[in-house]
Amino acid sequence: MLPGFGKTYQSTEDIASYHAHVYYDGGTKQHAGDLRREMDKRFDVELGRWRDKAIGPHPMSSFQVTFTKDQFVEIMPFLALNRESLFILVHPNTGDGFIDHTDNAMWVGPSVPLNAEWMKRNQDRLQRAAENMVADQQK
Ligand code: ZN
Secondary structure (H helix, E strand, O other), X not given: OOOOOOOOOOOHHHOOEEEEEXXXXXXXXXXXXXXXXXXXXXXXXXXXXXXOOOEOOEOOOEEEEEEOOOOHHHHHHHHHHHOOOOEEEEEXXXXXXXXXXXXXXXXXXXXXXXXXXXXXXXXXXXXXXXXXXXXXXXO
């Protein structure tokens, strides 16, 4: 938030759904697969493809799980109880992918720095947008 503009609070009504991004490497892929199958069995969730490489903001291999607001209360603790050594990024989907993966992120287990190139690209984009806004106001 920009300083001096007064605090605003975003409503949870802005949340359309959630993603869990389950990060794994060679040593944790087996457990990630077991957890994936168990979630599929227990919950009506949408499972994304296995991504055996860093992609987008994600600094390591991962797969995505999409779930609803109502499922959050069951899925978060399920992941906490069963993550073992996995790192899991959970974020709301509010329509701004950058903010959702950064400021709005919640971690199950320790956090992992997101892909630096992706961060820079998006920060540059926000910086340009802010500059354009200032330029527009000066017209
Ligand atoms: Zn996501």
